Amino acid sequence: MGSRASTLLREEEIEEIKKETGFSHSQITRLYSRFTSLDKGENGTLSREDFQRIPELAINPLGDRIINAFFPEGEDQVNFRGFMRTLAHFRPIEDNEKNKNHPASEPLNSRTNKLLFAFRLYDLDRDDKISRDELLQVLRMMVGVNISDEQLGSIADRTIQEADTNGDNSISFNEFIKVLEKVDVEQKMSIRFLH
Amino acid sequence: MEDIWCVAVSVFQMWMFVVVFLITLPAMFGLSLGVTGVYIQILVKILEWATIRIQRGRQEQASVPVPLHNGIIERAVSSMKEEIEQLRSSQSLAEGEFALGDAFYFCKKGLESIVDDQVTQRFSSEELVSWNLLTRTNQNFRYISLRLTIIWGIGVFVRYCILLPLRVTLAIIGLSWLVIGTTLVGFLPESSVKNWLSELVHLTCYRICARALSATIHYHNRENKPQKGGICVANHTTPIDVVILANDGCYAMVGQIHGGLLGVLQRSMVKSCPHVWFERSEMKDRHTVTSRLRAHVAAKSKLPIMIFPEGTCINNTSVMMFKKGSFEIGGTIYPVAIKYDPRLGDAFWNSSKHNMVSYLLRTMTSWAIVVNVWYLPPMTIQDGEDAAQFASRVKSAIALQGGLLDLAWDGGLKRAKVKDSLKEEQQKMYSSIIVGQNSTDSPETCSQNSEEQ
Numbered sequence: 001m002g003s004r005a006s007t008l009l010r011e012e013e014i015e016e017i018k019k020e021t022g023f024s025h026s027q028i029t030r031l032y033s034r035f036t037s038l039d040k041g042e043n044g045t046l047s048r049e050d051f052q053r054i055p056e057l058a059i060n061p062l063g064d065r066i067i068n069a070f071f072p073e074g075e076d077q078v079n080f081r082g083f084m085r086t087l088a089h090f091r092p093i094e095d096n097e098k099n100k101n102h103p104a105s106e107p108l109n110s111r112t113n114k115l116l117f118a119f120r121l122y123d124l125d126r127d128d129k130i131s132r133d134e135l136l137q138v139l140r141m142m143v144g145v146n147i148s149d150e151q152l153g154s155i156a157d158r159t160i161q162e163a164d165t166n167g168d169n170s171i172s173f174n175e176f177i178k179v180l181e182k183v184d185v186e187q188k189m190s191i192r193f194l195h
Numbered sequence: 196m197e198d199i200w201c202v203a204v205s206v207f208q209m210w211m212f213v214v215v216f217l218i219t220l221p222a223m224f225g226l227s228l229g230v231t232g233v234y235i236q237i238l239v240k241i242l243e244w245a246t247i248r249i250q251r252g253r254q255e256q257a258s259v260p261v262p263l264h265n266g267i268i269e270r271a272v273s274s275m276k277e278e279i280e281q282l283r284s285s286q287s288l289a290e291g292e293f294a295l296g297d298a299f300y301f302c303k304k305g306l307e308s309i310v311d312d313q314v315t316q317r318f319s320s321e322e323l324v325s326w327n328l329l330t331r332t333n334q335n336f337r338y339i340s341l342r343l344t345i346i347w348g349i350g351v352f353v354r355y356c357i358l359l360p361l362r363v364t365l366a367i368i369g370l371s372w373l374v375i376g377t378t379l380v381g382f383l384p385e386s387s388v389k390n391w392l393s394e395l396v397h398l399t400c401y402r403i404c405a406r407a408l409s410a411t412i413h414y415h416n417r418e419n420k421p422q423k424g425g426i427c428v429a430n431h432t433t434p435i436d437v438v439i440l441a442n443d444g445c446y447a448m449v450g451q452i453h454g455g456l457l458g459v460l461q462r463s464m465v466k467s468c469p470h471v472w473f474e475r476s477e478m479k480d481r482h483t484v485t486s487r488l489r490a491h492v493a494a495k496s497k498l499p500i501m502i503f504p505e506g507t508c509i510n511n512t513s514v515m516m517f518k519k520g521s522f523e524i525g526g527t528i529y530p531v532a533i534k535y536d537p538r539l540g541d542a543f544w545n546s547s548k549h550n551m552v553s554y555l556l557r558t559m560t561s562w563a564i565v566v567n568v569w570y571l572p573p574m575t576i577q578d579g580e581d582a583a584q585f586a587s588r589v590k591s592a593i594a595l596q597g598g599l600l601d602l603a604w605d606g607g608l609k610r611a612k613v614k615d616s617l618k619e620e621q622q623k624m625y626s627s628i629i630v631g632q633n634s635t636d637s638p639e640t641c642s643q644n645s646e647e648q
Contacts, residue, residue, distance in 0.1 A: 057309060059618040063618075188282060191268050
């Protein structure tokens with residue numbers, strides 16, 4: 001029942017998540033009720049199948065990569081804490097956060113972290129480099145069967161050529177940042193969470 | 196000992212007298228003593244008062260959570276093409292090329308659907324803006340004030356100790372009347388008298404059943420009521436939809452033979468009235484289904500067919516894809532929009548969570564069922580329109596009239612996985628953006644279109 005949502009989440013937990021992610025109290029309770037409704041196994045964690053049950057995500061060409069971003073290496077369950085940590089990347093950057101300078105702990109929704117999230121979608125083997133092969137695989141996910149291998153190959157080559165500055169024929173995170181420096185990442189990688 | 200027995204018997208007699216003479220008999224003739232009307236008015240007043248109290252309580256105590264308003268996030272409404280073009284505008288990229296930033300679009304879309312999607316929430320009870328004093332629909336029930344708690348306590352007593360036994364008695368009378376009545380009528384030879392009697396039995400029984408749910412039904416635009424030889428299509432929230440519609444006229448029902456209580460009813464009803472029931476195995480064979488329905492519609496004298504083309508119960512907030520089968524039969528379609536008032540009780544049947552009997556118990560311990568039924572002007576398939584397009588046109592009309600959200604998604608997603616073809620569509624759309632005008636097939640399709648025109 002709905003009432004479970006507010007009873008099972010302890011105040012201290014909410015406070016901790018608030019500190020870590022920057023979400024407000026009411027956003028956290030609302031997202032918790034969403035989390036429990038996705039949790040069909042009712043065991044307090046989400047599995048890959050729980051995510052795949054969302055039709056709009058299942059038809060997303062990068063759906064599997066996005067789901068993957070919720071799971072730390074080698075794990076196949078994510079708890080509410082981890083769920084919120086990943087969602088926090090998509091919290092908009094608010095004005096009062098822009099001016100704060102605390103390099104010790106960069107907020108999860110900073111420009112760099114948003115870019116890192118996108119970078120990881122391409123970096124299949126998590127070696128901090130996007131190789132031609134990885135780029136090709138992700139491109140294939142996005143276009144399906146509609147573009148020939150040849151054409152896709154030349155798209156991948158061109159993309160890597162444009163981004164690669166040190167000549168290792170792959171894209172590092174720094175090169176990735178450089179390519180996207182003019183893009184309004186703050187806005188494009190943010191979801192308007194209601195207060 | 197005997198005294199107690201006597202008292203029990205006389206209480207039972209009183210009870211039955213009230214039920215039979217004050218409720219069942221008026222119900223049979225479609226009369227109302229106006230009790231339900233007064234009851235609903237009082238309820239609405241109480242709920243309004245409770246809402247004000249809760250709001251005041253929220254201001255005083257910060258810990259009382261604010262109820263969910265419309266969703267968790269706000270989404271931009273723009274197409275893939277527009278979004279991706281926007282992404283490019285800052286990069287001085289020629290159109291029709293891949294950019295690493297394109298993944299942002301899919302990323303944002305994906306995360307949005309994880310936080311809040313249009314489909315899965317249609318299969319669970321709708322969230323109310325304010326608490327309606329029923330424990331099970333309260334998202335955030337906390338102790339707010341003594342008076343509110345007392346009212347809630349009285350409510351529990353009234354609902355469980357007075358309304359529930361009354362409603363159960365009525366339901367038992369109604370349903371057994373249906374079984375006995377239809378079976379008896381079934382013995383009569385085929386004639387106009389039989390049809391008339393059968394309609395009478397159905398109508399009275401449904402009226403009693405409606406009383407058993409304290410249903411207040413407002414019919415609008417009765418001049419568009421489904422006629423014989425037509426097909427009545429409606430959105431589907433609960434099996435009670437059938438009772439609601441049948442209170443205002445007789446229909447031939449279409450559906451699968453169920454087991455249990457529902458099966459007994461179905462088998463006896465078909466004896467007097469030409470309902471179209473299918474065995475589970477027959478249901479798979481679409482051809483048999485269509486041909487039997489077509490035969491029914493072709494006989495212009497037969498009752499209009501009642502169909503819920505969504506094929507599953509949706510939570511009273513939206514209309515989902517209409518299966519095209521019912522629109523291939525031909526004949527006139529009479530769309531009907533049904534919208535329940537969520538304040539007084541949740542009518543939605545969450546069939547994956549509750550079975551039929553426990554659902555009925557929940558409904559009978561709710562305040563009441565208040566529902567609006569709109570009959571829409573009849574619709575027929577237009578030239579050059581296929582069944583699927585026609586189905587979605589009818590669906591939009593129903594959604595508009597009922598104030599429901601018009602969704603293209605298949606209600607079957609409640610149980611089944613999404614089809615791969617939908618993902619392929621997304622991929623195709625994206626491909627056409629990145630290869631753009633260079634693609635070889637687009638000029639051809641252009642020329643084909645111009646030839647057709």
